[in-house]
Amino acid sequence: MKPAQFDYHAPTSVDEALALLQRYAGDAKILAGGQSLVPLLNFRLSRPAALVDLNRIPALAYIKEEGGQVRLGAMTRQRTIEFSPVVKERLPLLGEATRWVGHLPIRTRGTIGGSIAHADPSAEYPAVLTALAGEVVARGPKGERVIAAKDLFQTYLTTSLGADEILVEVRIPAMPAGAGYALEEFARRHGDFAIVGIAAMIVRQGPRCTVARLATAGAGPVPLRLRAAEEILERDGLGEAAIEAAARRAAELVSPDGDIHASADYRRHLTGVLTKRAITRALGVARG
Amino acid sequence: MAELVTVRLTVNGVAREGRCEPRKLLVDFLREDLQLTGTHVGCEHGICGACTILLNGQAARSCIMLAVQADGAELVTVEGLMQNGKLHPLQEAFREHHALQCGFCTPGMLLTALDLLRTNPAPTEAEIREGLSAVLCRCTGYQGIVNAVRAAARTPGGPAGA
Ligand SMILES: Cc1cc2nc3c(=O)[nH]c(=O)nc-3n(C[C@H](O)[C@H](O)[C@H](O)COP(=O)(O)OP(=O)(O)OC[C@H]3O[C@@H](n4cnc5c(N)ncnc54)[C@H](O)[C@@H]3O)c2cc1C
Ligand code: FES
Ligand code: FES
Numbered sequence: 001m002k003p004a005q006f007d008y009h010a011p012t013s014v015d016e017a018l019a020l021l022q023r024y025a026g027d028a029k030i031l032a033g034g035q036s037l038v039p040l041l042n043f044r045l046s047r048p049a050a051l052v053d054l055n056r057i058p059a060l061a062y063i064k065e066e067g068g069q070v071r072l073g074a075m076t077r078q079r080t081i082e083f084s085p086v087v088k089e090r091l092p093l094l095g096e097a098t099r100w101v102g103h104l105p106i107r108t109r110g111t112i113g114g115s116i117a118h119a120d121p122s123a124e125y126p127a128v129l130t131a132l133a134g135e136v137v138a139r140g141p142k143g144e145r146v147i148a149a150k151d152l153f154q155t156y157l158t159t160s161l162g163a164d165e166i167l168v169e170v171r172i173p174a175m176p177a178g179a180g181y182a183l184e185e186f187a188r189r190h191g192d193f194a195i196v197g198i199a200a201m202i203v204r205q206g207p208r209c210t211v212a213r214l215a216t217a218g219a220g221p222v223p224l225r226l227r228a229a230e231e232i233l234e235r236d237g238l239g240e241a242a243i244e245a246a247a248r249r250a251a252e253l254v255s256p257d258g259d260i261h262a263s264a265d266y267r268r269h270l271t272g273v274l275t276k277r278a279i280t281r282a283l284g285v286a287r288g
Numbered sequence: 289m290a291e292l293v294t295v296r297l298t299v300n301g302v303a304r305e306g307r308c309e310p311r312k313l314l315v316d317f318l319r320e321d322l323q324l325t326g327t328h329v330g331c332e333h334g335i336c337g338a339c340t341i342l343l344n345g346q347a348a349r350s351c352i353m354l355a356v357q358a359d360g361a362e363l364v365t366v367e368g369l370m371q372n373g374k375l376h377p378l379q380e381a382f383r384e385h386h387a388l389q390c391g392f393c394t395p396g397m398l399l400t401a402l403d404l405l406r407t408n409p410a411p412t413e414a415e416i417r418e419g420l421s422a423v424l425c426r427c428t429g430y431q432g433i434v435n436a437v438r439a440a441a442r443t444p445g446g447p448a449g450a
Contacts, residue, residue: 002311002313002316004311005290005309005311006290006310006311007290007310008293008311008354008356010356010357034352034353034354034357035349035352038313038351038352038353038354039332039333039334039352041311042313042332042351042352043333051310053357103337103400103422104400104403104407104422105337105340105346105347105348105349105403108347108348109343109348109349109353190417190421191421191422
């Protein structure tokens with residue numbers, strides 16, 4: 001199949017792009033890496049009147065550290081993130097998650113902004129954004145607003161971004177030095193979307209756990225922060241029994257749906273198993 | 289018909305130009321407008337990897353990119369791998385190790401493997417398999433392809449520079 005007709009615009013600034021979105025009043029689609037949108041166009045599941053291509057706006061691609069956060073321009077390629085020294089140093093969980101996003105040729109084009117705006121429930125970046133309590137900056141006709149991860153993802157493929165807004169920046173608090181981290185995932189083939197994935201960060205002081213962060217991919221319509229499981233680790237430490245209890249709690253916290261890939265029960269089971277693995281592996285790399 | 293756009297780009301070191309609708313996929317532009325049919329098209333949604341090319345030196349799917357987006361870009365397709373009538377070392381390795389049967393996946397396999405070896409010149413077998421999982425082959429069972437890429441990685445001077 002081939003895409004239906006559309007008007008094509010490649011603005012060179014965000015302001016120009018915003019004006020175009022206004023002009024089409026909801027009938028235009030933003031084109032970022034195209035790795036999710038173009039397949040939908042090819043199948044004619046999406047037939048927008050116009051595409052507003054962000055690929056000619058160089059100002060949207062950067063990685064910098066500011067205010068204790070790592071800030072990534074929406075058009076930063078997944079491949080750039082994979083090889084970024086700043087990400088490796090300050091946000092290694094994001095770096096690890098990137099290697100699970102599709103394959104290298106997909107990451108050549110795919111962007112962090114596109115992945116988050118697309119809000120696939122099985123995607124890795126939304127899980128990391130949720131685990132690390134990041135936020136995104138949206139720009140619209142009325143200016144800029146900052147949206148916390150917990151207010152961004154609404155349901156399958158749906159965010160709180162308006163049709164006239166552009167996600168321009170992703171902000172994630174830099175991880176504390178020595179924090180342990182892991183992204184554990186189960187998929188049928190490497191590079192497929194996760195059936196379930198768990199993003200984890202652990203800060204330890206000896207046997208004590210001062211900060212635990214856990215979030216899911218694929219275990220429900222949106223990524224879920226597993227706060228009650230985190231609390232078990234922060235209260236009871238990092239012994240085997242506490243990890244077991246946290247994993248059991250994680251499985252209770254999710255309410256996944258079944259689909260052709262996996263039943264709801266299986267996803268729940270995986271949530272427990274992968275939570276345990278993620279905490280254990282995170283502990284292995286944690287210092288402190 | 290929608291307004292046509294002009295696309296100017298470099299393919300295998302040669303400046304090329306064509307006019308097409310904005311909805312034309314890059315793979316179709318290569319095959320139909322530029323008559324470069326070495327790049328294959330399978331699934332048209334990014335899964336199979338048959339259409340993989342190098343875009344400014346990096347492997348990318350040409351079926352989920354519009355031709356107009358490649359305006360100004362430098363592409364390498366499978367036609368560009370042979371130099372002075374000689375197969376590329378990676379192609380030699382594919383021939384040596386029986387890394388193809390029908391050949392449908394081969395152009396995508398070659399360009400994916402080339403990108404893999406440039407980013408990681410000495411991959412482990414697991415890394416080769418992970419990298420090649422980007423492309424589906426329905427004939428070979430992959431073993432020959434993995435062997436070819438491993439052998440090419442060991443070739444003195446390697447395929448990475450070429
Ligand atoms: C074979 C294959 C395997 C894949 N595997 C995985 C995987 O394992 N995990 C995973 O997470 N992803 C996977 N993906 C998807 C990939 O990560 C996409 O790159 C990502 O989902 C979308 O990012 P994009 O930049 O390509 O956006 P696009 O496809 O261009 O856009 C996606 C959607 O987001 C909107 N959008 C994009 N950018 C913005 C913005 N700045 N502001 C507002 N709206 C915006 C678009 O309008 C569109 O609706 C896979 C894709 C393929 C083809
Ligand atoms: S034809 Fe492009 S990935 Fe299958
Ligand atoms: S050789 Fe036939 S598909 Fe790979």
